[in-house]
Structure formats: C-alpha cells, structure tokens
Amino acid sequence: MSACRWMENNNGHGDYFFIRCNANLDSKNDDTTNLKPGDIFLVKNSRCVDEQWQGHMVDAATGDVATATLSLIPNMQLAMRSLARYRCNSVEEEESGKRRGFKIRGQAYDRVLPMKASTKLPVHIIGPDSQVTSAMLDLISANLSHKFFVDTNNRDSGSAADAGGEMELYRQDRHIVHIGRLDHMKSRRSIHCITVLITVNAEISSVDIKNLFGSEHTIECNRNTIVQCETIRQKLLESGHYFEEICISSVHTKEKLLRSFKEHIETAQNRILWLSNKEMDEQVANTYSTYLGHLCDLSKTMAELSRQNSSEKFEVSK
Structure with a gap:
C-alpha cells in the first residue's frame, strides 16, 4: 500500500497517515467535512489553522483516495471537545440519569493501516x-x-x-x-x-x-x-x-x-481492513509503532475542555 511505502521511505514520520472516525462529527464550519463512524481520511497536513487537518476522504472498501478533492476535518483535540460536548449534553443521557460530564470513552479517531485478510473471514x-x-x-x-x-x-x-x-x-x-x-x-x-x-x-x-x-x-x-x-x-x-x-x-x-x-x-x-494497533497482529503493530502511536494526549484534551467549561460558567455567574 502507498502509506506503507511512504513510511518506509520516511522512517515512519511526517504528515501522511490514515485515520478512522469513531463518532458522528458534524461541523458547524461550512469549510469542514462532516464525518461519521467508519469514515477513513488520509491526513496530509496536520498543521492547518483553526485546529484542522487537511487531506482526502478515502473509500473504506476499496482504499481509493479522493485526491481530486482537498478536504478539512477537525483535528484530534477539536474533535474530542466536540464529542465531549455532544455526549455531555445528550438528552438521552440526561433522561436516563447517566450523564457523566466530560468523562467519555474512546477517541474520536484511531490511526489505522490498510490491510487485506490472509485467511477466510468468519x-x-x-x-x-x-x-x-x-x-x-x-x-x-x-x-x-x-x-x-x-x-x-x-x-x-x-x-x-x-x-x-x-x-x-x-x-x-x-x-x-x-x-x-x-x-x-x-x-x-x-x-x-x-x-x-x-x-x-x-x-x-x-x-x-x-x-x-x-x-x-x-x-x-x-x-x-x-x-x-x-x-x-x-x-x-x-x-x-x-x-x-x-x-x-x-x-x-x-x-x-x-x-x-x-x-x-x-x-x-x-x-480493505482498516486496523488500529489494538486490532492487528502484535508483530505488525510493533513494526509501525511510531505511525500507530497516540494522536494526542487524551487526558490533556479533556482537562482543557473541563477548564474551558468551568470558565464559561464563571463568566455567566458574574
């Protein structure tokens, strides 16, 4: 695959990595692409302004990259804050009495590698x-x-x-x-x-x-x-x-x-099977450990969001 060849030639570093979206991320910004669970995106520029990543949507089944269209998506920090707000303010969670504030499970994105099955799948x-x-x-x-x-x-x-x-x-x-x-x-x-x-x-x-x-x-x-x-x-x-x-x-x-x-x-x-380090053979995951590493410090992201929320409440109380 092109991603693997690129990593081998560049020692596994740089802005060329695939991510899989794990949640519905509806952007309020008209310039940003809305993502849903299972969507695959190829990040080519992780240093865009306004906490955004730039790259291309990918056909999850075939691996074809939509190179003709350059798209923007929320970066990991922005996506996690959006996800936390959505889950925190979920009407369903409030009604069921299971509201958990800013404590959420999982990440908005996973870094993934494109692979093919080597045996007959169940x-x-x-x-x-x-x-x-x-x-x-x-x-x-x-x-x-x-x-x-x-x-x-x-x-x-x-x-x-x-x-x-x-x-x-x-x-x-x-x-x-x-x-x-x-x-x-x-x-x-x-x-x-x-x-x-x-x-x-x-x-x-x-x-x-x-x-x-x-x-x-x-x-x-x-x-x-x-x-x-x-x-x-x-x-x-x-x-x-x-x-x-x-x-x-x-x-x-x-x-x-x-x-x-x-x-x-x-x-x-x-x-194409888009696998994170938790979903693939350990030997393969170790080979591309740098590439498959964490996209951000999740605890830091949640802490920033918690402080921001507390600050907003303080401003309102004044």
Missing part, C-alpha cells in the same frame, strides 16, 4: 428474526458446504465456535458461518469478520418463501418484518459497521439467492 448472518437467519443457514449448509461451514452450536446461544475449530476451518480454506447478533457487532473483533444482513423491503408470499428456503420453513415477511430490517440496518450504519446486504424480496429463486450470497462474500473478503 461470516455472521443477521436477519429480522431467528426464522430468517436459521433458514439462510440451512440453505448454505445444504448447498455450499464445500466453501462454508455452518456453526450449528451458536443457533440458540449466539456463541461462536472455539478458536481451534476456526483455525482448522482456515486450513481447509472455508468460511465458518455463524448467526450474528447486533450487540456483538459493537465489538472491535467484528472488524475481522464478514457481516451479512438479510433484509426484506416488500411483503413476500408463502409460495415465494418456499421457493427460496423450502417447505420446512415457516417465515412471515410482513410490514413488521420490513420495519425491523430497517431498524437493524440503521443501527449498523450508525455504528460505522461494514456489512453486506441481501434483500430477499429482490430474488425469486434459491439459485439466485445462493449466487448473490457468494458474490457478497467474495466482495467482503477482498475489501
């Missing part, structure tokens, strides 16, 4: 209900066992197969397929898997369901199912989680559904 299938996901797993197990191994142990518990079992499947060059759960998608480990969301955008008749999954599955695809699919989809987008989506309303035969599934898995397997 697949997590999410659907509007257990009937849809179970039917999809049965279909994969019956027709694609040469490329996919369905983990039947996690159908009820949601737990994954043991690490040794997964490594054996890697050696067999097969994907292991699990039923995914939305709460598991919040984990950092979710970056190292393929998430497939099965959705419905129109009501499906019982005849069409049988054509897709067989007569042994009783699945209701009504208005509530459509709403549930959209809810899950929005939660994945808001968290910045990468996922492939298959709408079963758009396919009418089992063959088309299986072909669509294989194509989505191939696309996801070949995508």
